[in-house]
Amino acid sequence: MYAPERQQAILGRARAEGRVDVTSLAADLDVTSETIRRDLRELERRGTLRRVHGGAIAVERRLGIEPAVEERYSVQADAKERIAKAAVEHVLGLLPDGGSLLLDAGTTTVRFADLLPMDRTYTVVTHALPIASLMVGRPNVTVHLVGGQVRPGTLAAVGPWAERAFAEVSADVAIAGTNGISAGRGVTTPDMAEAATKRAILRSARQCVLLADSSKFGRDEFAHVADLSEIDTIITDSEVASDMVDEIRTAGPEVVEA
Structure with a gap:
């Protein structure tokens, strides 16, 4: 060759x-x-x-090109499964019975939602259509679907309506996804409207948990979402380079490697 x-x-x-x-x-x-x-x-x-x-x-996402939702489900699937399971275990330790969750869009957050247990009651607020569809039939969950302009790339509602809706609540835990994470620029994503909605989610919860597989580390996307100091916990897989994990921890968040 x-x-x-x-x-x-x-x-x-x-x-x-x-x-x-x-x-x-x-x-x-x-x-x-x-x-x-x-x-x-x-x-x-x-x-x-x-x-x-x-x-x-x-580096397509650094150029603002996002693959279709269906394609993203197959990327790093094993790592996302481990991350989602670790996230459920971690979040259940933070969430009181009857507590509230803000769920961001993303393939890993969808898997997280699917793994949430049925023997506890909680309220879910989300702007992601796949998550709302998944959770609405569960008798132990009260689902609030946030509205706005739906982005085909993520099937999530974004824009001023969504931002205002998230700003009006105060939840126990926010679970967010990201396209990029680095010690220098923090949490980033290709789309500015998506970034603004993610910021609104993170600012409306007492604990902020970020789910990010190893392919997201070291990536700087177009739109800034949050500094690492605004994130309480990052849950990732074991493939992240140790020096990069150390840099992230130095910036503030706890890093859990699944």
Whole structure:
């Protein structure tokens, strides 16, 4: 396989899976690790990948391009499952019986909602259509659906209506997702309206929990959502580089690795 073909294969995998690692690529493409590192440097030079510890991530979201909701469910699926389970365990320790949750849009937050137990009562406020649809039939949950302009990319209502609605409540815990997280810029996302709604969610809860798989770390998206000091806990998977975890913890949040 020539270098251009190999680099195209690497880029395709990164776009499909969210992240690639040097060791797996070297084994699958039958080349040395140094050859893969050269390919990653070249792809980063072209602006199509961003190198991170041990591998690289695709950068489409840094350019404001978001994959369809259906595509995102399959990206990092195993990691999202572990994160969602750890998040349920963590949040149940914070949430009183009859307590309230603000649920942000996102594939991991949908899985979190699906795993919430049926033997406790709580109120859920969300702007995400998939979460509202999932929760509305549960007898132990009171669901409030926030309105606004629905973004096809996330199936979430955003804009001034949504922001005002979240500002009018004070919840026990907010569960938020993100497209990017870094020590320098904090929590970021490609869309400004989405970012403003996420800010409203985070500011309306006493505890803020962020769910982010390892592919989101080291990414700086277009629109700033919040500084890391505004986040109480980040729940991620075990693939995040240890030095990056240390940087995040230094900035304030507790980091739970599932």
